[in-house]
Amino acid sequence: MKPARAHVLVGVDDEARLAGADQVLEQLRRALDELGLSQEVQVVETGTLGISGQGVVVAVYPDGVFYGRVTPEVVRRIAEEHLLKGRPVTALRLPTAAPVARPAEVFGRQVRVVLANCGVIDPENIEEYLARGGYEALEKALTTMTPPQVVEEIGRAKLRGRGGAGFPTGLKWAAVRNAPGSPKYVVCNADEGEPGTFKDRLILEGDPHKLVEGMVLAGYAVGARWGVVYIRGEYSLCIARVEKALEQARRYSLLGTNILGTEFSFDVEVRPGAGAYVCGEETALLESLEGKRGWPRIRPPYPVTRGLWGKPTVVNNVETLANVPDIIRRGADWYRTLGTPTSPGTKVYTILGHVVFPGLVEVPMGTTLRTLVYELGGGVRDGRSLKGVLVGGAAGAFLTPEELDTRLDFDSLAERAAVLGSGAVLVLDDTACIVDVLYSVLRFFRHESCGQCVPCRAGTEALVRLASQLMVGSSTGPILDRMVEVAEVMRATSLCPLGQSLLLPLKSALAGFGKEFEAHEQGQPCPHCLRSVRAYA
Amino acid sequence: MKSGNHHPPRDELLAFLHERQRSNPQNYLCPADLVAAAERFALPVAAVRDAVTFYSMFSLKPRGRHVIRLCESPNCHLAGAWSVLEELRAQLGVGVGGTSPDGLFTLELTSCLGVCGVAPAMMIDEEIYGNLNPPRVREILQAYKEER
Ligand SMILES: Cc1cc2nc3c(=O)[nH]c(=O)nc-3n(C[C@H](O)[C@H](O)[C@H](O)COP(=O)(O)O)c2cc1C
Ligand code: SF4
Numbered sequence: 158m159k160p161a162r163a164h165v166l167v168g169v170d171d172e173a174r175l176a177g178a179d180q181v182l183e184q185l186r187r188a189l190d191e192l193g194l195s196q197e198v199q200v201v202e203t204g205t206l207g208i209s210g211q212g213v214v215v216a217v218y219p220d221g222v223f224y225g226r227v228t229p230e231v232v233r234r235i236a237e238e239h240l241l242k243g244r245p246v247t248a249l250r251l252p253t254a255a256p257v258a259r260p261a262e263v264f265g266r267q268v269r270v271v272l273a274n275c276g277v278i279d280p281e282n283i284e285e286y287l288a289r290g291g292y293e294a295l296e297k298a299l300t301t302m303t304p305p306q307v308v309e310e311i312g313r314a315k316l317r318g319r320g321g322a323g324f325p326t327g328l329k330w331a332a333v334r335n336a337p338g339s340p341k342y343v344v345c346n347a348d349e350g351e352p353g354t355f356k357d358r359l360i361l362e363g364d365p366h367k368l369v370e371g372m373v374l375a376g377y378a379v380g381a382r383w384g385v386v387y388i389r390g391e392y393s394l395c396i397a398r399v400e401k402a403l404e405q406a407r408r409y410s411l412l413g414t415n416i417l418g419t420e421f422s423f424d425v426e427v428r429p430g431a432g433a434y435v436c437g438e439e440t441a442l443l444e445s446l447e448g449k450r451g452w453p454r455i456r457p458p459y460p461v462t463r464g465l466w467g468k469p470t471v472v473n474n475v476e477t478l479a480n481v482p483d484i485i486r487r488g489a490d491w492y493r494t495l496g497t498p499t500s501p502g503t504k505v506y507t508i509l510g511h512v513v514f515p516g517l518v519e520v521p522m523g524t525t526l527r528t529l530v531y532e533l534g535g536g537v538r539d540g541r542s543l544k545g546v547l548v549g550g551a552a553g554a555f556l557t558p559e560e561l562d563t564r565l566d567f568d569s570l571a572e573r574a575a576v577l578g579s580g581a582v583l584v585l586d587d588t589a590c591i592v593d594v595l596y597s598v599l600r601f602f603r604h605e606s607c608g609q610c611v612p613c614r615a616g617t618e619a620l621v622r623l624a625s626q627l628m629v630g631s632s633t634g635p636i637l638d639r640m641v642e643v644a645e646v647m648r649a650t651s652l653c654p655l656g657q658s659l660l661l662p663l664k665s666a667l668a669g670f671g672k673e674f675e676a677h678e679q680g681q682p683c684p685h686c687l688r689s690v691r692a693y694a
Numbered sequence: 695m696k697s698g699n700h701h702p703p704r705d706e707l708l709a710f711l712h713e714r715q716r717s718n719p720q721n722y723l724c725p726a727d728l729v730a731a732a733e734r735f736a737l738p739v740a741a742v743r744d745a746v747t748f749y750s751m752f753s754l755k756p757r758g759r760h761v762i763r764l765c766e767s768p769n770c771h772l773a774g775a776w777s778v779l780e781e782l783r784a785q786l787g788v789g790v791g792g793t794s795p796d797g798l799f800t801l802e803l804t805s806c807l808g809v810c811g812v813a814p815a816m817m818i819d820e821e822i823y824g825n826l827n828p829p830r831v832r833e834i835l836q837a838y839k840e841e842r
Binding site: 171172175209210349350351352353354355358385389390391392393428429430431432433434445446447448449450451452465507509510511515516547551583585589593594597598600601604605607688689692693 | 708712
């Protein structure tokens with residue numbers, strides 16, 4: 158970035174666009190022009206600033222002042238008052254009257270590796286990524302490291318997959334590197350569909366070059382020449398930004414033939430999905446890439462030996478790959494100073510539901526759920542009390558307020574029979590009905606069951622039916638036991654993890670909130686439930 | 695830009711179908727589209743059809759000029775998606791999966807759209823609308839009606 162007295166960051170993602178970000182930008186530029194400030198104040202159009210539900214969010218640096226719900230009229234005032242006269246517009250600062258830490262401070266409590274550039278640089282300008290150390294890792298790897306050394310460094314960093322399962326990335330890469338067969342492929346899984354999750358979208362919208370660099374490093378490490386980013390069909394801004402980043406990288410010889418003048422050639426293309434959650438499962442994703450219906454494959458063989466077109470293939474989540482450049486640039490030893498010994502590094506979460514500051518945060522692995530909800534999320538909204546938290550998306554677990562000190566990392570959650578999943582953290586206050594929320598989760602599974610195998614197809618149908626009986630009080634017999642039975646059969650006999658994973662939200666909801674379920678079973682009418690069954694039946 | 699890789703280009707099938715469907719005023723893939731895809735990718739028509747039926751963004755039946763996809767996942771549900779659904783039904787006079795009598799809108803439900811910060815949310819064609827409530831739904835539909 159050019160030296161400037163101040164930077165004004167305007168977060169532009171799909172949400173902000175809706176709220177009129179483009180008009181705000183236009184008005185801001187015009188105002189700065191008229192005030193003669195366009196030389197000393199630089200406007201940066203960036204990805205999300207990590208604050209959701211506040212319309213267009215604008216940050217002024219170096220002051221670190223955040224403004225929310227900014228409109229074209231308001232931005233003029235910010236220009237006149239704050240940027241010209243140096244007086245922050247108190248009335249517009251975020252939040253206006255929240256009883257908790259202010260977003261600038263909340264922001265500062267994070268440890269940003271993956272999101273280091275998100276909301277700071279212009280994602281459509283490769284120069285800004287380069288100015289912040291971008292593609293240094295690639296240069297370092299290509300000029301000073303052999304491919305096996307890159308694999309080893311990732312292994313030493315103990316990087317684990319952020320797509321949900323936490324599989325060691327170093328092992329995966331080594332398996333592909335050593336697998337017989339060529340060519341080899343690198344596939345980035347950007348089919349993000351877990352309810353309540355939008356981290357990958359914001360990484361791609363806010364810093365697409367980080368992913369591109371991570372993919373080229375993966376390609377170098379495993380010996381691939383071609384890679385693909387499979388992005389869910391609904392994410393049109395993402396698709397456009399990644400395509401633009403790829404084009405720029407090619408122009409700078411960071412992608413394509415003879416990268417940085419070396420022997421190494423690697424290219425990446427984008428492919429859109431078409432609306433199927435199950436395509437986020439890696440083998441279904443590969444089927445989909447091959448132009449077929451996205452039915453999960455029977456494993457083994459695993460993609461590392463027989464992946465895309467039957468060739469050895471790395472499939473990694475967006476966030477996993479976005480960790481790679483920093484690990485190579487700063488070293489595995491540095492990386493392991495973050496997080497826990499078995500889950501090093503950071504994790505990106507989306508905090509949602511009844512919290513003061515919904516949005517995107519990045520904190521070290523092992524941070525407690527309490528810190529996430531009460532410090533970064535600002536606590537429960539409207540002074541209400543906490544009922545529970547659904548951690549990990551629809552295929553995650555319901556946790557109770559007593560479980561708030563749970564550490565969020567792969568192993569600590571596994572001890573509680575929970576999962577990190579996609580990093581979605583849905584906070585529920587005491588107005589929510591757990592049965593009603595579970596109903597929504599079950600409908601999600603029914604909607605997304607791909608129908609390939611009977612236990613999952615019939616099981617999800619049965620569970621939605623049983624749940625709605627429970628909700629309207631028309632149940633006969635011990636309906637909760639029947640539900641658990643069905644989910645247990647699904648767990649044991651479903652072909653892919655989608656069908657197998659439904660038991661977790663069901664069982665954790667029953668374990669933590671059994672009384673509420675029993676009250677429903679005994680026919681106490683619940684307005685939430687009646688309303689939902691009426692709406693969705 | 696395949697950097698010298700020679701593999702069948704079938705990974706481009708979905709993008710091709712998206713483009714075809716987008717250019718159809720009734721938002722669907724007609725038999726001619728399936729044939730075109732089959733020829734281009736050297737696939738049997740039946741295989742293309744089989745793939746198409748799998749994906750929720752594609753339709754083999756004519757739909758309204760605009761396709762509304764309302765998110766019904768937990769976060770949007772908590773934020774009141776159920777009331778938005780009731781309003782959409784009432785305004786359009788059809789249920790989920792139906793097309794309004796004027797042929798303007800088809801109503802569909804979808805899983806999480808990944809814009810949870812503005813729940814409840816829906817997409818109309820490729821546009822996202824968030825922070826919905828019944829009055830806002832009426833406004834949005836009206837704007838589409840006036841556009842034609
Ligand atoms: C039903 C289902 C949906 C999934 N959805 C995603 C997804 O949207 N994104 C993702 O990265 N992984 C998803 N996964 C996990 C992938 O199968 C795979 O483990 C992951 O992409 C591997 O990358 P990683 O090692 O970097 O985590 C899903 C798994 C299942 C069973
Ligand atoms: S478990 Fe469900 S999603 Fe997985 S293959 Fe079977 S039907 Fe499809």
